[in-house]
Amino acid sequence: MEQRTYAMPLLNTCCGLSLKFGTIFSGVLGMLIGASTLVFILLTKNIKMRTIVIDTLPPEIVRIILAINLVMTIFISLLLVIGALKRNRWLMLPWVILAIMLAIGLLVSVIYTAVVFFISNYVFSGCLWLVFGLISIVIFLFMWYVVFSYYKMIEFEKGRGPYARPPRQ
Template sequence: MKRLQKCCCCASTRTGTLITGGLGIVLSIATIITVWVVERHRISFKTFIFGEDFDKKLLSLDIPRIILTINLCFTILICALLIVAVHKRRSWLMLPWVVLGIVLAIGLLISILHTSISFYLHDTNNEVEKYNDNILATVILIGGLIYLCIYLYLWAVVFSHYLDVRDEEERGRYRKAPYKR
């Protein structure tokens, strides 16, 4: 993979990495607030492993919300670690975000495809409801893929900065240019 030199054609990869870490924290906090404020019947959680009765029992105990909140808290922690790593110029502190980022991208792609296909295949006798499901599936598919592309670009920015910092660490303290000390 070719390294990126700039973020959005005007900022350095360092600035792009800081923005990505801050954006991850803000979006995680917004998602936690949304999950706990929106009414329960508007959010649907399914395990796909157990039966529908077990899913309803889990939902009544708020277990999916708690698990999602814990995951988002770890995301906040890893994004904060990314920001600290940029300031201290430590590549090994960036590594958890880089690994988590590519895993989340794969999960996001699977989620987008599963959700849109589920709406496309939703069986109903009502033509208006079928039409609305098809529109919603198309919006989820196109919007999700656009979001995935933006996410992968930001991941590439962070990965490029990670490689730059790692190479700088490998060169050693005395081999750096004087203006970078």
Template sequence: MKRLQKCCCAASTRTGTLITAVLGIILSIATIVLVWVVKRHRITFSTFIFDEDFDRKLSDLDIPRIILTINLCFTILICSLLIVAVQKRRSWLMLPWVVLGIVLAIGLLISVLHTSITYYLDKEDHVLIATIILIGGLFYLCLYLYLWAVVFSHYLDVRDEEERGRYRKAPYRR
């Protein structure tokens, strides 16, 4: 993969990485608030593994909300770790975010496809909703992958800097 030199054609990859981490924290906090503030009948969780009665029992006990909140708290922790890694220029502190980022991208793709296909196959006519979910989800996935590429490029730059030493000559001048 070719490394990116700039984020959004203007900012450095370092700045783009910081913006990505701050956005991750803000979106995680907003999602936690949204999940716990919105009434239960507006948000439904289903496992697709167990039967519908078991899913309803889990939702009544707020188990899906608790699991989602714990996952988002870990996302906040990893984004905070990314901010510290950028400030201290430590590549190994960036690695959890890089790994989690690509796993989340795969999960997002599966989720968008599953949700839109479910709406397309629904007996009621939800073609418009399914199309909006598909197009919007794929757009969001592309944006997310671009921001992941920015962070990954910065990770590679910091890792290379650590390997050759911070104050040594550039490799082409040896």
């Protein structure tokens, strides 16, 4: 049996559980975080949202843009869950792409916010933001890696044919 090698080794489990469970967990967690953030943004009236790129737009427009992004995140996370359950890698691909872009955006945001704290002489807040932000980025990248490993596992199984495939979990 041919074993593929990748430049990046893939995971076999997610913290001792199956990659399928880790993928579904990532999708459900993405939907929950997206929905709770959407509710928070839509229900909070006096919120000051500062962004790096779109600070020149009126706050209502920024709120609408964020709401649309969160709805798309919820939808893509739902596609991930459905793709994991049906073992369809094409339904999982949008989440794999979105998550790596979000990780890059999160890294930029954490560094930018920490620098703003440091410039404003809030050194302790900047350090806390940096430490907890980097921890959250590592967790987020691990969850992406779990989904990517499951995606690659399904891709490899699809190429083997129906008679060589192990039974479904």
